[in-house]
Amino acid sequence: MTDLPRTPPRFSATFTPAVNAEIRRAAASGIYDIRGGGTKRHLPHFDDLLFLGASISRYPLEGYREKCATDVWLGTRHAKKPIHLDIPITIAGMSFGALSGPAKEALGRGATAAGTSTTTGDGGMTEEERGHSKTLVYQYLPSRYGMNPDDLRRADAIEVVVGQGAKPGGGGMLLGQKISDRVANMRNLPKGIDQRSACRHPDWTGPDDLEIKIHELREITDWEKPIYVKVGGARPYYDTALAVKAGADVVVVDGMQGGTAATQDVFIEHVGMPILACIPQAVKALQDLGMHRKVQLIVSGGIRSGADVAKAMALGADAVAIGTAALIALGDNDPKWEEEYQKLGTTADAYDDWHEGRDPAGITTQDPELFKRFDPVLGGRRLKNYLKVMTLEAQTIARACGKNHLHNLEPEDLCSLTIEAAAMAGVPLAGTNWIPGRNGGW
Amino acid sequence: MQSFDLGKEGLRALNSSLHALKGQTNMTAWEVINPKGAHAIAAGVDAPVDITVRGSTGYYCAGMNKQATIRIKGSAGPGVAENMMSGTVIIDGDASQYAGATGRGGLLVIKGNASSRCGISMKGIDIVVHGNIGHMSAFMAQSGNLVVLGNAGEALGDSLYEARLFVRGTVKSLGADCIEKEMRDEHYAILEELLRRGEADHKAKPEEFRRYGSARKLYNFNIDNASSY
Numbered sequence: 001m002t003d004l005p006r007t008p009p010r011f012s013a014t015f016t017p018a019v020n021a022e023i024r025r026a027a028a029s030g031i032y033d034i035r036g037g038g039t040k041r042h043l044p045h046f047d048d049l050l051f052l053g054a055s056i057s058r059y060p061l062e063g064y065r066e067k068c069a070t071d072v073w074l075g076t077r078h079a080k081k082p083i084h085l086d087i088p089i090t091i092a093g094m095s096f097g098a099l100s101g102p103a104k105e106a107l108g109r110g111a112t113a114a115g116t117s118t119t120t121g122d123g124g125m126t127e128e129e130r131g132h133s134k135t136l137v138y139q140y141l142p143s144r145y146g147m148n149p150d151d152l153r154r155a156d157a158i159e160v161v162v163g164q165g166a167k168p169g170g171g172g173m174l175l176g177q178k179i180s181d182r183v184a185n186m187r188n189l190p191k192g193i194d195q196r197s198a199c200r201h202p203d204w205t206g207p208d209d210l211e212i213k214i215h216e217l218r219e220i221t222d223w224e225k226p227i228y229v230k231v232g233g234a235r236p237y238y239d240t241a242l243a244v245k246a247g248a249d250v251v252v253v254d255g256m257q258g259g260t261a262a263t264q265d266v267f268i269e270h271v272g273m274p275i276l277a278c279i280p281q282a283v284k285a286l287q288d289l290g291m292h293r294k295v296q297l298i299v300s301g302g303i304r305s306g307a308d309v310a311k312a313m314a315l316g317a318d319a320v321a322i323g324t325a326a327l328i329a330l331g332d333n334d335p336k337w338e339e340e341y342q343k344l345g346t347t348a349d350a351y352d353d354w355h356e357g358r359d360p361a362g363i364t365t366q367d368p369e370l371f372k373r374f375d376p377v378l379g380g381r382r383l384k385n386y387l388k389v390m391t392l393e394a395q396t397i398a399r400a401c402g403k404n405h406l407h408n409l410e411p412e413d414l415c416s417l418t419i420e421a422a423a424m425a426g427v428p429l430a431g432t433n434w435i436p437g438r439n440g441g442w
Numbered sequence: 443m444q445s446f447d448l449g450k451e452g453l454r455a456l457n458s459s460l461h462a463l464k465g466q467t468n469m470t471a472w473e474v475i476n477p478k479g480a481h482a483i484a485a486g487v488d489a490p491v492d493i494t495v496r497g498s499t500g501y502y503c504a505g506m507n508k509q510a511t512i513r514i515k516g517s518a519g520p521g522v523a524e525n526m527m528s529g530t531v532i533i534d535g536d537a538s539q540y541a542g543a544t545g546r547g548g549l550l551v552i553k554g555n556a557s558s559r560c561g562i563s564m565k566g567i568d569i570v571v572h573g574n575i576g577h578m579s580a581f582m583a584q585s586g587n588l589v590v591l592g593n594a595g596e597a598l599g600d601s602l603y604e605a606r607l608f609v610r611g612t613v614k615s616l617g618a619d620c621i622e623k624e625m626r627d628e629h630y631a632i633l634e635e636l637l638r639r640g641e642a643d644h645k646a647k648p649e650e651f652r653r654y655g656s657a658r659k660l661y662n663f664n665i666d667n668a669s670s671y
Contacts, residue, residue: 212502213502
C-alpha cells in the first residue's frame with residue numbers, strides 16, 4: 001500500500017505561495033502592504049517590440065561616421081524660454097524626503113553632466129538639487145509643500161502633477177520615519193507624523209480650472225517657463241487632449257511601471273495601464289488636435305535601456321523620463337549591500353521598503369548615518385555614464401533604421417512579438433501586417 | 443497714484459509692470475480699474491506696494507502675493523490669495539472657493555462670506571472672514587489661523603494638522619480628527635490681534651469665539667482609525 005506512487009505536491013496557480021503569504025500577512029497585521037517602486041507583475045512592454053533595421057528598402061547610417069542627433073526642445077508652444085536638452089532622457093520627479101539630499105544632488109550632477117534635466121518632487125526644491133542641476137523642472141503638486149514664487153521663477157520649467165503611473169487617482173504618503181527635522185520644516189508639518197499628500201489639487205477641479213491655473217502660473221513667471229502637465233497612464237487619450245486644451249506646453253504620461261516612494265501594493269499592481277498602451281493613445285490625441293511635436297510628449301514608466309528609449313520615441317514620444325532606473329544607476333538595490341538587505345528580510349534587486357527609511361544604499365532615507373554611505377559625486381558620475389550609454393544605444397538602433405535623429409524613428413521601424421503588444425502599440429505582429437482591431441492582415 | 447485700466451491695457455501689461463517693482467520703489471500706490479472679473483490679477487507681486495482693484499476679480503487674484511497690500515473693492519473669484527507668502531489681501535465683498543488655499547503667510551481679510559474650502563491646506567497664512575464660510579474649510583490645514591465671525595459649514599477642519607480655527611457662530615459639523623479645544627490666554631491674544639488687523643475689532647470680541655483644532659489621532663496610521671478616513 002505504502003509503495004503506491006503518490007500525487008506530488010501541486011501548488012495552485014491561483015493561490016500561489018506568494019499569494020498565501022500575503023493573505024497570512026494581512027490576517028496577522030490588519031493593514032495593507034505598503035511599498036515603493038512600480039508594478040512588479042509581468043506586463044506587455046517594450047521587450048515585446050523589435051526594430052526591423054534597414055536593408056534594401058531602407059538605407060542605414062554608418063555607426064561610427066554619420067551623425068545621429070539626440071537633442072530635444074521642450075516647451076516651444078507658449079514659453080518664452082523653452083528648454084533645449086542634449087539628450088531626450090530626463091530624470092523624473094522624485095521628492096526630497098523620499099530621497100536624501102545627497103541623492104538629489106547626485107541626480108542633478110548626473111543629469112547636468114549628461115546634458116539633460118532633473119525634476120523636484122513632493123517636498124519642494126532643495127539647494128542641493130537646484131545648485132547642481134543646470135536644468136531643473138519644478139513640480140507643482142496637490143500638496144504644495146514648500147511651494148513659493150521664488151522657486152517657481154528659478155526653475156527652468158514647471159510640471160503640474162495631476163497624477164503618476166504608480167497610482168493614478170491616488171495621493172502620496174511619506175511615513176513618519178522619514179519626516180526628519182529638515183523634511184518637516186520644508187513641508188511645514190510636525191516631525192515624525194505620517195505625511196499625506198492629497199490626490200487632488202486644492203484650488204482647481206477639472207480641465208477648465210486647470211486652464212486658468214496654468215494661466216496664473218504663466219503670469220507669475222512672466223510666460224517664461226515651459227509648463228508641463230503630468231498624468232498617470234489611465235485614460236491617456238482624453239487626459240492628453242485635455243492637457244493640451246488647458247494650455248500645456250508638454251504632456252508627461254507615466255505608465256504603471258513608474259515608481260513611487262510609497263503607496264499601497266494593491267494600488268501599484270491594480271490601477272493604471274502599462275506605458276506601451278499609453279503612448280499610442282497620447283500620440284493619437286496630439287495628432288488629432290494637430291499638436292504632435294508642437295506640444296511635446298514625455299513618457300515614463302519602465303524605461304531601462306537605449307532600446308526602450310528608441311522604442312518610445314518610435315511610437316511618437318519626444319522624450320522619456322527615468323526614475324527607478326536612475327536610482328539603480330546611483331546604487332540602489334546593489335548586491336554589495338546584500339548582507340544588510342538580508343537583515344531587513346529581503347534581498348538585493350527586490351528591496352522596495354523605501355518608505356521605512358532604512359535603505360542600506362543610503363539613497364531613499366533621511367538617516368544621516370545611512371546617507372553618509374552615498375557619495376553624490378560618484379553617484380552623479382554613475383548616472384552620467386548610464387545616461388550616456390542609453391543614448392549611445394538609442395543612436396545605434398536609430399542609425400540601423402537609417403535615421404539621422406532619434407525623433408525620426410517611427411512606428412514603421414517596429415514590429416511586435418505578441419498579439420497583445422501589436423494591439424496596444426499599434427505595431428504589426430512580426431512577420432505580418434496585422435494590427436489587431438485595425439485591419440485583417442496577412 | 444498709478445492708475446491702470448485693465449480693460450484697455452490688458453493683464454500681461456499689468457502683471458509685468460507690477461513684477462518690475464523689485465526692491466525699493468516710490469511707485470507704491472496702484473489702482474486697477476475695469477477688472478471685469480479677469481483672472482490672475484496682481485498674481486506674483488513681490489514688492490511693498492498698495493494695489494486697489496476697483497471691481498470684482500476672477501480666479502487667483504493676488505496669487506502667491508509677497509509683501510503687497512491688495513484691496514479688492516468688489517468680490518473675488520476662486521483661489522484668491524492662493525499660496526500667499528506675505529502681505530495683506532482685503533476683499534470688501536465675498537470670496538469664492540479655495541480662498542487663501544495653501545497660503546504660507548500674510549493676512550487675508552474677507553469682509554463678506556467665503557465659499558467652500560476656505561483655507562484649504564493653509565500653511566501659515568492668517569485668514570479673517572467677517573461673514574460665514576462654506577463646507578470643507580481648512581481641509582488638511584497645516585498651520586496659521588482661520589477666524590470666522592459668522593458660521594462654518596460642514597466638515598470644518600477635516601484631517602487638519604496644526605492650524606488654529608476660531609469660529610464665533612455655529613459649526614454645522616466637524617471633519618475627521620477636528621475637535622473643539624480650550625481657549626487659553628494665548629488664543630485670546632492671537633484673536634485680539636487678528637480682529638484688529640482684520641478690521642473686525644468693532645464687530646466681535648475674542649471671548650465670543652470657540653477654538654477648534656486637531657485631535658492628532660490620525661497623525662500616524664492606525665488600522666483602528668480606518669473608518670475615520
